[in-house]
Amino acid sequence: MEAQSYHLLIVEDNQGQREVILDSPIYSIGTNVKCDIHLHTQFAARCRATLVKLPHKHGTVYYRIVDGNLKGKPSANGLLINGRSLQAHDLQNQDEIVFGAGVSARYYTGILQPPHEDKPPNSEAHSPRKPNPLTPSTGVEAIPDSGWSQIP
Numbered sequence: 643m644e645a646q647s648y649h650l651l652i653v654e655d656n657q658g659q660r661e662v663i664l665d666s667p668i669y670s671i672g673t674n675v676k677c678d679i680h681l682h683t684q685f686a687a688r689c690r691a692t693l694v695k696l697p698h699k700h701g702t703v704y705y706r707i708v709d710g711n712l713k714g715k716p717s718a719n720g721l722l723i724n725g726r727s728l729q730a731h732d733l734q735n736q737d738e739i740v741f742g743a744g745v746s747a748r749y750y751t752g753i754l755q756p757p758h759e760d761k762p763p764n765s766e767a768h769s770p771r772k773p774n775p776l777t778p779s780t781g782v783e784a785i786p787d788s789g790w791s792q793i794p
Contacts, residue, residue, distance in 0.1 A: 647702050650750040651693075657682040664705060668712070669693040671741070683745045690717045690741050696732075705733045705749070 649664035662669075662679055669678040672690040681690065689711040695703050707723070708730045710716035716729065722740035723731045731737070733749045740746045 646754045648750075648752060648754055649703075649705055651679070651747050652750070653679060653681070653747045655682045655745045664693065664695070667695045670711065672717075681741055681745050683742055689715070691721055691739075693733075704751070707731050707733055707739060 651662040651664055653660055653662060666678070670689060670692055671677055671679040671681065672688050673681050673683060674688040677689065679693075691710065692708045692712050694706050694708065696706055697703055707721065709721045709728070719742065720727050720729065721731070722728075724738055733751070735749070735751050737749045738746060739749065
């Protein structure tokens with residue numbers, strides 16, 4: 643099984659915080675109800691920004707955020723990304739995007755690791771752990787997830 647990447651945008655606006663799982667090739671962001679990611683505020687443009695999914699050379703993908711809409715019309719105040727005013731930015735894990743007063747998003751990305759299938763399900767890796775003696779003189783053993791027990 644191959645590892646897959648995930649892309650998540652956590653948006654915070656007047657209606658609180660919400661998670662947006664990114665998997666589409668393009669997202670429009672703004673206060674217009676027709677935007678893919680609708681911002682609930684009066685302090686951001688109708689079409690504030692656009693997210694575009696792009697391929698990396700090694701087969702994974704990333705998202706680029708661009709100020710304004712896809713037709714090239716920028717927003718009135720631009721984007722503030724990690725404290726810097728930018729027209730476009732290739733998003734990286736934990737980037738913070740400020741769209742306006744009280745309206746922001748944080749981007750997260752990473753690799754989802756497939757489960758390890760090195761050993762069959764009946765192997766020692768899936769069997770209960772053996773008790774570990776604490777002190778030989780006490781005759782008491784710790785049994786993981788079972789509490790304490792006395793050895794006869």
